[in-house]
Amino acid sequence: MALKVELKPSERIIIGNAVVTNGEHRTRLYIEGEAAILREKDILTPETADTPARRIYLAVQLMYLENDIGSMHETYLELTRDIVTAAPSTLPYIDHINELVMSGAFYKALKETKALIAYESELLSNATSGSTRIRADREDHRQPAEA
Numbered sequence: 075m076a077l078k079v080e081l082k083p084s085e086r087i088i089i090g091n092a093v094v095t096n097g098e099h100r101t102r103l104y105i106e107g108e109a110a111i112l113r114e115k116d117i118l119t120p121e122t123a124d125t126p127a128r129r130i131y132l133a134v135q136l137m138y139l140e141n142d143i144g145s146m147h148e149t150y151l152e153l154t155r156d157i158v159t160a161a162p163s164t165l166p167y168i169d170h171i172n173e174l175v176m177s178g179a180f181y182k183a184l185k186e187t188k189a190l191i192a193y194e195s196e197l198l199s200n201a202t203s204g205s206t207r208i209r210a211d212r213e214d215h216r217q218p219a220e221a
Contacts, residue, residue, distance in 0.1 A: 076104040077111070086114040088139065110139045116184070126157040127164075127194040131187040134171070138180035150175070161197055164190060 081087060081096040081103065088094075090109040105111065112135070123132040133150040137143050143150075154168045167190040174183035 076106045079103045079105060079111070079113070086117075088112045088117060091139070110141060110180075112139070125191070125194055125198075126153065126160065127187065127191040129153050130157065130171070131184065131191060134175060134180060134183045134187050137175065138184055141178075141180070143175065157194075161194070163197070164193065167193060 079087065079102070081101045083098050083100060084096060086093055086095045087103075089105065089111050094103075118128060118132045118135060120132065123129045130150065130153045133146045133153060136146050137150070140146075154172070157164050158168055167186065171183050171186045171190065174180070174186060
């Protein structure tokens with residue numbers, strides 16, 4: 075059974091080692107056989123991998139496209155150690171991603187890494203709003219007491 079992919083005008087997709095760019099009209103592709111496939115919205119570049127979780131996604135993405143842990147293995151391990159050290163609550167995500175990577179289920183690992191990215195975003199959002207609240211509390215304590 076073929077995989078059906080619909081592309082928007084000018085949308086890009088990676089199929090194996092090739093980047094396919096759609097023309098000016100919506101297109102439907104039927105892909106048969108085994109190949110790594112990533113839609114443009116799921117592709118990260120070194121420039122867009124601007125957080126620890128996104129850098130992990132990029133490493134897994136490269137493993138997926140090459141269908142091999144290969145040269146990204148050490149980098150991946152270093153990135154996962156760093157994020158768990160900085161945010162220990164990410165460990166369940168990292169454990170699951172590791173299981174998927176080690177079993178060669180790179181596409182599923184990408185999906186789980188997207189969940190890690192969402193969790194990281196939530197952590198950063200909470201940290202930002204929490205630090206604002208803490209600053210406001212400190213400023214309240216510095217106000218002179220009214221007589």
